[in-house]
Amino acid sequence: MNDEIAKLSPQGLWENFYKLTQIPRPSKKEGKAIDFMEEFGKSLGLETIRDEVGNIIIRKPATPGYEDRMGVILQSHIDMVPQKNSDKEHNFETDPIETYIEDGWVTASGTTLGADNGIGVAAAMAVLQANDMEHGPVEALITMDEEAGMTGANALKPGILQGDILLNMDSEDEGELYVGCAGGCDANVKFTYTDAEVPADSVAFKLSMTGLKGGHSGMDIILGRGNANKLMFRFLKFAVANDEVRLASIDGGSLRNAIPREAFAVVTVPAANADEFIESLEEYEEIYKSELGSVEPFLSFTAEKTDLPSSLIDEVTQDDLINGVIAAPNGVMRMSTDMEGLTETSTNLAIVKSGNGEVIVQALMRSSVNTAIEALASKMESVFRLAGAEVSFGGQYPGWKPNMDSPILKTMQDVYQKKWGKVPEIKAIHAGLECGILGSAYPHWDMISFGPTIRFPHSPDEKVNIETVGLFWEYLAETLKSVPVKK
Incomplete structure (x- = not known):
């Protein structure tokens, strides 16, 4: 285990992040x-x-002279x-993350790093620990299960938090302020099959x-990376039609919000066609x-002889499944006409x-336009119902509509310009930040999302830029010092 990251600057933040990598x-x-x-x-x-689902809220009083400032929630x-x-070889339920430093970045050995969103948590911890910062009343809100369902945000009850401003520290480009995000919805598809016998002489x-980059299904969907499921089934359709291939099992992707990097299938082929x-x-x-x-320089598609399976997926279901996966929408569906370079609507066949x-079969659909999610869900339902599958939807979460008149946006723009001589970029993000959900429970909150530069989250290539973590920390400290007086 490499504890070198605990010695980086700002040391308090990095020490906290190192501790999180060990848990x-x-x-x-x-x-x-x-x-x-909690401890x-x-x-x-x-x-x-500690609330009923496991969200943690920690309150720190204002420093002397800042008692009249608006309360800030660090989330x-x-x-x-x-x-x-x-x-x-790694067990995420028991093993620590093995980190190392390379060319100015902190990354991990063969696994995700957890900078998404461990850096934000570590920054909140450092603020709570600090004796030399100036700030008004601060609350740290550490939510649980964001990545797999927004469970913590959805369960947060109104009235528990006392602050007025939410600083979400879950964005991934230093020098950018995010004022909006996409909403999302999960498509859950089920095919039921019967076991079929393996043909003789198979x-x-x-x-x-393998070898695909994968990545965050919101942030990286625009990059045109390969989807392992789509590529696998494209070949299976050809092989079934031309080589009399039969499908025994399929195992593609692992998380609904990660572009699938790997897919594995066991098939049988007549010996004469091998x-x-x-x-x-x-x-x-x-x-x-x-x-x-x-885009995918390390792509690998291989076949290795294996033992005959005990049974196959029946041929009708096999063909329906292949046709359904081939036809299902995947990738960027539409770019925003309001914000240049922003993906408006996408889906990830995960x-x-x-x-x-x-x-x-599971897919995550995203859009900054709620009706576009509904239309995409309808298309997904049509495709898979025509293929004979059961289809349901769940995990819906709202988007976060930009407020360009936000007072904290103005404050943070001024702080950045005074400190670094330039205005930060104002953006919306094609990912499911918790702000949309949290803002539903606390509609009076003024919200901004920001963070250091993180690349390839949700994949084993995830890394965080060391220099930008320092800039992010300076920006956070100066912002807390500059929060407006409560009216």
């Missing part, structure tokens, strides 16, 4: 980290509240996305689509590499998994 905190299994935060608040002698989420490379192969099948697979690997080019007589 397992995958979404829905972040109990140890919640306990840690942290109490150890400082600060009022600490981040405690959980992290558990993604690792297939060749990495051989079995395990297909592996050589032709392998040639087809190699040809498709070259096709994918040619189409995706420099998971396709078989087992126990069922194939589960």
Whole structure:
């Protein structure tokens, strides 16, 4: 384990982040980290509240002379996305994250880093610890299970928080202030199949689509990266039609909000067609590499002989599944006409998994326009119902509508310009920040999201830029000092 990051500057923030890397905190299994935060608040002698679902609220009084300032809520989420490379031995429920420093960035060895949103949590902790900062009343709101369902934000009750301004520290580009975000909805699809016999004179192969970059299904969907599920099923459709391939099992993707980096399938092929099948697979690997080019330089599509499976997915369901996945919308659906470069609507075909007589398909749809999510959900429902599957929707969360007249926006623009001689960019984000949900419970809040530069969140390539963490910390400290007087 590398504790070098604990020695970086600002040291208080980095020490806290290092401690978080040592505590397992995958979404829905972040109990140890919640306990840690509760004990942290109490150890400082600060009022600490743990609500019914596990959100932590820690209150710190204003420093002398700042008692009349508006109250600020420093908000981040405690959980992290558990993604690792297939060749990495790591248990996210028990093992610490192995961090290292490379070329000015902090990253992790073969796993997600958890800078999303551990850096924000660490910054809130550092503010609570600090004896040399000037600020009005501060509350740290550390929510749970943001990545896998926004559970903490959805469960937060009105009236518990006392502040007026929410600083969400979950954005990923230094020098940018976010004033809006997309809403989202999960599509849950289920195919039911019967076991079919393996044809005589068959051989079995395990297909592996690996080496893709994956990434955040909101932030990175615009980059045109390969979707392992889409690529796998594109080949399966060809192989079924041309090589008499039969599907025994499929395991593609792992998280609804991560672009799937890997997909695995076990198939059978008539022995007489095996050589032709392998040639087809190699040809498709070259096709994918040619189409995706420099976007996916490490793409690998391989077949390895394996034991014959005990049964197959029945042929009707197999064909329906393949057609459904091929036809399902995926990627950017529409760009915003109001904000240049912003993805308005997208969908991520995240998971396709078989087992126990069922194939589960999950997709996360996002949009800054609520009616566009409804239209996309309708399209998804039509595709999969035509394919004979059951379709349901859940996990809906609202977007956050920009308020360009926001007082804290004006304050933070002024602070940034005075400190660094330039105006920060004002943006909306195609990701599901908790602000939309939290603002529904606390409609009077004035909200901004900001943070240091993080790249490739939700993937094992995740990294955070060290220099921008320092800038982010300076900006946070100066903003807290500059918060307006409460009227």
